[in-house]
Amino acid sequence: MPEAATDFDLAVIGSGGGAFAAAIRATKLGKRVVMIERSTVGGTCVNTGCIPSKALLAAAEARHVALDATSRFPGISTSTGPVDMTELITSTRSLVQTMRSDKYIDLIGEYGWDLREGNAAFAGTPAEPVLEITAPDGARSVVRAAHYLVATGSTPWAPQVPGLQETDYLTSTTAMELEEVPKSLLVVGGGYVALEQAQLFARLGSNVTMLVRSRLASAEEPEASRALMGVFADEGIHVVRRAVLTSVSTDPDTADMIVTAAVAGGQQEFRASKLLVATGRRAVSEGLNLDTVGVKTGDRGEILVQDTLVSSNPRIWAAGDVTGHREFVYVAAAHGSLMAENAFNDAGRNVDYRYLPRVTFTSPALAAVGMTDKEAKYAGIRCECRVLPLEYVPRAVVNRDTRGFIKIVADHASGKIVGITAVGKEAGDLAAAGVYILAAGMTVEHVASLWSPYLTMAEGIRIAAQSFTTDVSRLSCCAS
Template identity: 35%
Template sequence: MSRDRTTMANAFPVDRDDIELIRGAHPPLWKNPEPDGPYNLVVIGAGPAGLTAASEAANLGAKVALIERGLIGGTCINVGCIPSKAIIRTARLYADMRDAENLGGDAQDHLHVDFQRAMTRMRQIRQRISRADSAASLASAGIDLYFGEARFSGPDEVTVAGKTLRFRKALVATGARPALPTIPGLTEAGYLSNETMFDLTECPKRLLVIGGGPLGCEAAQAFCLLGAKVILVQREPMFLPGEERDAAQILSDALAREGIEVRLNTEAVAVRTEGGKKLADLLRDGDTMTVSVDEIITGIGRSPNVDGLDLEDAGVAYDATGIKVDDYLRTTNPRIYAAGDVCLAYKFTHTAEATAHMVVRNALFLGRRKLSELVIPWCTYTDPEIAHVGLYPVEARQNGIPVKTYTVLMHDVARAVMDGEEEGFVKIHVREGSDRILGATVVASHAGEMINAVSLAIRSGMGLHALADVIHPFPTQAQGIKMAGDAFRRTRLTSFRRHLASRWLAWSRR
């Protein structure tokens, strides 16, 4: 059965790096301080949002209490972004080694994958990065750190480990947990989620991944490259149903080439165990087939952590989608705010941190920063990566906004050709008749890095014409962004302007 690893400080030490991580992120002998209230800000949850808010508020002189029931760092450091991207990097190394011949090297017929070494490297990186936000470092920054289950006992107070903390303002930043698909027999047979798959010490020989969203696609590709025979099941007719179709198709083709058995329009309807194997019944178009696997990973989404907080006693409204907030991130109790995955549809670390900054300004300093004004990019870290920011063309048209798209294929970008990374494209969408950027999608090996330039342009009001004026070092794959700007500029050269230019040049020769 899946467990919330971020709350189980004594449950997942696999090696000495995990032991060191726990010593810093939830010291076994930690003694909670005596409440010194009322606090300017009480923060519940020490994930990205909670850490950001507590640290910034304390740095500005506020009296801050931070409550964490499990490991400091939350999902991101312990069971999310940090461990997953560390494993993805090792998986890409093996992908490059298999592709050595196309990169001018010698291909290896029998490539040995050291799975245990890859996982050890991941745990070393996780432990190293976690040091920056250790319990000791937070306490030395003037933050009163409490470990235990937080519960609201009124509109302006919260209890933890038998102590009552009163507050002027509070922030709920408890994050989210994996959503479990309702598949008969899955819990009894056992499964992995992002909270448990990093505990593996051996690579599964056969692996079923349920869900073709970002987590499912990343896990399927990484474990395939590390030696697993992977079956990826997606109920929808395409991966990443929210992304542009040609972007998702490029990823679908890449996964199939790597040997992943892709089953779209397919649903896992039952799971059982037999002879030490997990048998999963897969339904497609009325036909059922059974596959035998060693492990199952679920990646169908995340649910907000709202249970056990006694939010009703604080007058805070919530439902299955999370805590209800207004555009300033206030809950239905004006003393209490929320940030990050517990209240947002965009469940990303960078969004959690951005909204935490907003809460500090709005709650403590009468700020008026709005959630609706944020420009939020995101990226799926497969190979190639898929990154997006702003509106999709279909969204713009639904809002009555005419759209013009400028597309550059990566096989026309010199650095992508040199790197052997020609799959993908840069698409920048502008309001037709202007250079106002509405959104962009980048599919490339380094799309997550490339999308930043477009995010900055949208946030600062720069048009596509301005992106064409940016000088890039040559050669880089980000040149694709400039090339899209150049394509826009060429369309602005109308026949009338050409006529004026030619008349001027002819006159200047006299």
């Protein structure tokens, strides 16, 4: 391949949150940028992830609130009919198309970088990597750049279970395309995707059973798992714990899914009209020819990067899910901006996850920031913890929904707060407040003495802090 001057300063493979953040920052720095996308512009979040799933969750919650209002609020009478899934999906697609245009496609023209459609793969050598692009019509071109960013995201992953690949099982992506609400649904998994999808379809009218290997939200506090177990039981979602799939098949007469699982030492059979496998995601790195240019990958295909996001090749970087790091779109976006700063300003910045908020959009939601009790102890911190039931939070009482809690994990010696977890309405906003509390190094005593507006969920953090030294059951509704 003939040597030539660099065509671009930055070549980006992918067009999701991380790709756009990097392209925007690099363009602002006056760099020449090209973006290569083989499918639909916008990546997972806007097309098949955050936007469509949360839009459907909001619709399902609206239906659930209407069904639940009479029991929660005497004097209110409401009713609902069957869900028109086709119309609901159509309206969600319209929302996705609008956001894809406004927040992605239109920005390309505003910032002025080059967008090319096609499959990209590395060629050349580790010292002089290039990208070969194959367009949909078969035309081939070569891109040379000073730096390359791989931001190809991740895709749903399913375990190797006998018979599973021969069935028409759903993933978090294909579940967003259903034209009707399944009469019954088996959900395999207990993480955030499984939790959200299980409640979504239950609230739309499906009879839902979850098969969970350990417990719900196993990476979070055990109190969160217990709280969500109670919520799901109230909503008719059957959770089977310590269940491991052993085989999957389709009933030839009814087209029902038949799942056999090892449960508590024995075998149990489960049947449903649909099966949703939500057991995690894997990095999309296959076909990029990363070995050719000296880029190392992990066991799950993730690109191994330093804290600066540079790969084993100093000219090739990675951002977002393809790194195997936390799978949040705001992580991908932060990666993209940081990568551009490091590549073009030699900033030497590292990714710092110490105060990363984590939100599962169930209702009530699960949100956390910082360390769990277990993680703090593993880190050698002698912890002191308090768990505040929402019955002591006036906003929750007024909402007639006290399902959940707020937990604070603090260093016993200094009182410094190192973790906050909440299950409750607007728990994500509590986690956002927690980010600032942890980043500022605030203590339990400090938070307990600060202002907090009455009748907000955020007030619960202050009350939880007060519970370290005060019997909050003996406080007046708004007394310090």
